Amino acid sequence: MTFTLMGIPGLESQHLWLSVPFSSMFLAIFIGNGTILFLVATEPTLRTPMYLLLALLMAADLISTLALVPKLLCLFWFNDRDIAANACFTQMFFIHGASVVRSALLVAMAFDRFVAVCEPLRYNTILSHSLVGRLGLLALAKGVILILPMPLLLQRLTFCHIVIPHTYCDHMAVVKMACGHTRPNRIYGLFVILLVVGLDLLLIGFSYAFILQAVVRLNSQDAICKALNTCSAHLFVILVTYVPALFSSVTHRIGHNIPPHAHILLANLYLLLPSMLNPIIYGIKMKEIWDKMNKCLCKRTS
Template sequence: MAAFNHSQSEPSTFILMGIPGLEEAHLWISIPFSMIYIVGLLGNFTLLFVVVKEQTLHQPMYLLLCMLAIMDIAMSTSVVPKALCIFWFNVKEITVGGCLTQMFLLHATSVIQSATLVLMAFDRYVAICNPLRYPTILTNARVAKLGLVGLVRSILVMLPLPVFFSREPFCANRMIAHTYCEHMAVVKLSCGDMTVNRTYGLVIVLIVTALDLTFIALSYGLILRAIFRISSKKAHQKALNTCTTHLCVILTSYTPFLFSSLTHRFGQGIAPHVHIILANLYFLLPPMLNPIIYGVKTKELRDKVGKLTHRR
């Protein structure tokens, strides 16, 4: 009977509260949110359009940039439109299925993005350390296959999260103090034992991130060793420049991700509205900054954008 009564009270929808404590400022907060989101969409769609349009850019490096752009678009679009509905129209309800789907998409795209950054580091390693073998080691077909491996990995790693949740009972409390269905925020709504879910989420964050960062660090360690052996100052500067671009993208992607993931579990002293705003910036800033960084630092891409703009 107790189980029956509990299932009767189990909610079919959740309520996303937005940013608790700053409800009066939701409309003002939506202005930078929407502007950053639009700039990010324009930048990433422009990058995709230019690479698809220009045959000379059909190279592994630019294919990886397209993969990163697609992930940036998917990640920000999974969060921002719903957040703006909360800010503008006070539409806060989301179905349990919709919430679990959003949670899966967010974390899956994060894992794919991390895998893409690893592939980009490997691309730079081959280009600098084995330039003569680059055309045979990294072909477009091979990069596409590696991207598919990254996609399969993200699905296999993140699919257990919504599966675990779907089997757990939820309490009558439907309030999620967030703008999106963040994993730990949804965990707090469960009345069951979520130890396995909590542990799995933390282990995945630590292992996947640590593994990917280790591969990136190893690639750049070998790259730096090769750079310091270059006698030509011009070649030395060119190699450092291309590495700097990728390192900037790594910092803009991993720093807010790690901060958001770890502070939600261990940062009890941080004000909730501060954490929520910073967590949202993870889905806003990298998609806006990545195409700008590559557009400014990559001469060939910059020239093609200027060429197409001038032509039109």
């Protein structure tokens, strides 16, 4: 069976022009995330818990982007709309799975910031490399365990429609193509959203509540500024990750007067925007990254 991706409904004639910002974002994501991954892999001084977790976040962003953008650009450039059912389900697994892994890693990074602010003297003892590895495996396992049932549940359905009004195989967009009893698919999709976004944001909130409590107890203004600066990059990443996702989810469910093309553009942006901005945010806030990047550039030019 083969599905047909419509692209962005109502803007089909503009696909070629829309490919320009999307291909630019893809290039920025590839260069930004790839650069940080390269620096962490090649510079021993960057192999600290914070940067190892950051590298895992960059890897998840790259996987999500590589699952989404190549097919999207083929659709925009060559009008290649067809996608086999198994390829569609595979794309769905990697896009949604990488999003779950990204969210889990943000929780791990919140724990990292909690230890850095509240237990600075025990930071290296608590956040050992083995613990970071286990946190990374836990995030990966969470993504696989939660998302794998989605394509498996879809395979039992019969599809009455094959034209998906989307640029990629979004879970709910594919569910709407099915005929028959789709309530288990819808309930499971809502369960995953509530578990991932709700629980992860709750855990992040707990971490920052303890951080705020510790910051309030500090007497020195410099110490307070240093503690807040320690968390600022992570807070910005949380905002650019969850705010577009929540906004897209809310408008998809209650924004019935919003044009379909706005929904689809939002769905693409909430996947790509964090992946593009994360390296920029950490690159600006983390002096070590700038130093190592300048060091590498100086070596190449000398």
